[in-house]
Amino acid sequence: MHFRRMPIEVESPEQMGYDTIRNNLSESSYTDTLLRDTGIDTGLYDMLLAYGSHAGHEGLRQLIVKNTPLKRDDVLLTIGAAGALFIIATSLLGKGDQLIVVRPNYATNLETPRAIGAELKYIDLRFEEGFALDLDQIERAITHQTKYISVTYPHNPTGVCLTAGELRQLTALTERKGIRLLVDETYRDMVFGEPPPLAVEYGDHVISVSSLSKTYGLPGIRVGWIICRDPQLMETFLAAKEQIHICGPVLDEEIAYRYLQQKDRYLPPIRADIRQKFDIVKSWMRQQEHFEWVEPGGGAVCLPRMRQPEKVDIDKFYDILLKKYGTYTGAGHWFDMPRHYMRIGYGWPSLASLEEGLQSLTRCLVEAIR
Ligand SMILES: Cc1ncc(COP(=O)(O)O)c(C=O)c1O
Numbered sequence: 001m002h003f004r005r006m007p008i009e010v011e012s013p014e015q016m017g018y019d020t021i022r023n024n025l026s027e028s029s030y031t032d033t034l035l036r037d038t039g040i041d042t043g044l045y046d047m048l049l050a051y052g053s054h055a056g057h058e059g060l061r062q063l064i065v066k067n068t069p070l071k072r073d074d075v076l077l078t079i080g081a082a083g084a085l086f087i088i089a090t091s092l093l094g095k096g097d098q099l100i101v102v103r104p105n106y107a108t109n110l111e112t113p114r115a116i117g118a119e120l121k122y123i124d125l126r127f128e129e130g131f132a133l134d135l136d137q138i139e140r141a142i143t144h145q146t147k148y149i150s151v152t153y154p155h156n157p158t159g160v161c162l163t164a165g166e167l168r169q170l171t172a173l174t175e176r177k178g179i180r181l182l183v184d185e186t187y188r189d190m191v192f193g194e195p196p197p198l199a200v201e202y203g204d205h206v207i208s209v210s211s212l213s214k215t216y217g218l219p220g221i222r223v224g225w226i227i228c229r230d231p232q233l234m235e236t237f238l239a240a241k242e243q244i245h246i247c248g249p250v251l252d253e254e255i256a257y258r259y260l261q262q263k264d265r266y267l268p269p270i271r272a273d274i275r276q277k278f279d280i281v282k283s284w285m286r287q288q289e290h291f292e293w294v295e296p297g298g299g300a301v302c303l304p305r306m307r308q309p310e311k312v313d314i315d316k317f318y319d320i321l322l323k324k325y326g327t328y329t330g331a332g333h334w335f336d337m338p339r340h341y342m343r344i345g346y347g348w349p350s351l352a353s354l355e356e357g358l359q360s361l362t363r364c365l366v367e368a369i370r
Pocket of ligand 1: 079080081083156186210211212213219224
C-alpha cells in the first residue's frame with residue numbers, strides 16, 4: 001500500500017490547534033462532549049486492563065443492534081468508523097480491483113482504496129442535480145470486476161439523505177447484481193425526521209459502518225463498528241482487526257457501553273440542538289446573494305458554493321476568513337471538489353459562534369471579490 005496524508009487530516013482543526021480558530025465551522029460532528037457532563041460514573045479503577053474480547057465489548061455490541069432484527073455477533077467493534085473503513089477496504093480490495101464509489105465523500109472512502117492501488121469508478125454527485133444518487137448510473141457502472149459499491153448516507157459533505165425506499169432500491173440492485181454494498185452510516189442518527197432502517201437489515205451482502213463520533217460528539221473515544229450478517233466475511237474482518245490491533249481499547253469500549261445504555265436520554269436534546277442550528281444556517285442562506293446550496297436532509301454539514309467563483313480571489317477568501325475573522329470551514333479540496341465549494345459544519349460550534357462564523361463568511365466573500 002502507498003500511504004499519503006489527506007488534506008482533510010493535515011488541515012484538520014485539531015492539527016492546526018483549536019486555539020487558532022474562533023469560529024470552527026469545519027467539523028462534521030456534534031459538539032465534543034465533556035465526560036463529566038455525561039454523568040457517567042466510570043468507576044474505572046476497578047477495571048482490569050487486560051486484552052478485551054477481540055470482536056469487542058459484548059454488552060456494547062448487543063446495545064448497538066438493540067431494537068433491530070440483528071444479532072450481537074453481526075457487530076464487530078473497530079477503532080472509530082475510520083478503522084472500520086480501513087478493515088473493509090483492505091479485506092475486500094487488492095491492487096487493480098474495481099470499486100464503485102460516490103464522490104464527493106469522506107476522504108478515507110476514496111483514499112484507502114487508492115492507497116491499495118484499486119481502480120476507482122466514481123459516481124459524481126452534482127450540485128445541479130441536488131447531489132442526488134442516480135441508481136441507473138450505478139447500474140451502468142457495475143461490471144464483473146466490481147468488488148463493492150461504497151456510499152455514505154446521510155452524505156458527508158452535503159448532508160443529502162436517502163429515503164428508506166431509495167435505500168431499499170439500492171440494496172435490491174446490488175443484491176440482484178451479486179455485489180456487496182458498503183453503507184457508511186456514521187450520520188444516521190442525525191437524519192431530520194425518522195432515520196431509515198440500518199442498511200444491513202436489507203441483506204447479507206450489505207455492510208454498515210458507524211461510530212459514536214459524530215452524533216454524540218465522542219470522537220475521542222475511538223469506538224466505531226461494522227455490522228454485517230455474512231459470518232464468513234465477519235471472520236475476515238475480525239482477522240484483519242486482530243492483525244492491526246488485536247482488540248479495541250477496553251476503557252473506551254466501557255465508556256461507550258455506559259453512554260449507549262442512556263442513549264434515549266442523550267439523543268433528543270442533541271437532535272433538538274442540531275435542528276436549532278440548522279434553522280440558523282437556513283435563514284442565513286436565504287439572505288445570501290453570493291452563496292447557494294442544496295438544502296441537507298440530515299447530518300450536521302452542508303456543502304454550499306460561491307455563485308460566481310470566477311469573480312472571487314478564492315485563496316484570499318480563505319486566507320482572510322481565518323486570519324481576519326477567525327472562521328474556518330472545510331474547503332472543497334478536502335473532498336476532491338473545487339475550492340469554491342465549502343463544507344460548513346453547523347452542529348459543532350455554539351449558537352453564537354455559528355452566527356458569527358456565518359456572518360463573517362458573507363463579509364469575507366464581498367472582500368474577496370476581484
Ligand atoms: C462519513 C464518515 N465516515 C467515517 C468517519 C470517521 O469517523 P470516526 O473514525 O471518528 O468514527 C467520518 C469522519 O469524519 C465520516 O465523516
